[in-house]
Amino acid sequence: MIRTLVVDDDFRVSAIHSAYAARVPGFEVVGQAGSVAAAVDAVRELRPDLLLLDVYLPDGSGLEVLRRLLAELDGDRPDTLMITAARDVASVRSAMQLGATGYLVKPFGFAALEERLAAYRELRERVAALDPVAENGQAEVDALFSATRPTALPAVPAKGHSAPTLSLVLAAVRAGGRDLSAAQVAEQTGVSRATAQRYLSYLVREGLARLELRYGTTGRPEHRYRVT
Known part of the structure; x- marks a missing residue:
């Protein structure tokens, strides 16, 4: 089971997203947090595999959660799927630079989150199945890097498109x-x-x-x- 922590300042939204995630096979919601401080403490205590992380939190930004976990845990930090109403390019760029595996804009329904979580589950399964001895071909590497992208978007936008x-x-x-x-x-x-x-x-x-x-x-x- 992929242990998942939901971080959102609105407890009603957090409950909805937790219920969504729990419906996806292979995922277990181990906790919820509503602030930067609570999120960092919960990661230390619960050691989740995945964060569903909002940007807008009462004591700062969800991006600060990523920065603190990167500094404190480095390679042992959980993976992160940003789930937020923040649509500005700066937030998207910062999330990418800080290692978020995906970015889902609110509001959304169960199907949208299910697609992202299923892609993330597939990525974990592919990484676990890699042979550490064999050299992996370009096709396998490309598949790993594209696994968490929504299927609706082209893997590489045309020139001149970000x-x-x-x-x-x-x-x-x-x-x-x-x-x-x-x-x-x-x-x-x-x-x-x-x-x-x-x-x-x-x-x-x-x-x-x-x-x-x-x-x-x-x-x-x-x-x-x-x-x-």
């Missing part, structure tokens, strides 16, 4: 629950409208989003986007 920004734009369209304009996506993600439009067009080309035209009484039709 993976964190692409994730933010796709998450915004997903979270919208309806068709969104480029201006609405730009407002939600903090990027410019032109950048949002460029990334939305890329998602359409990749088959990850659908373009719909909304016709008004006059003028050109408005471009709206929704996930496929």
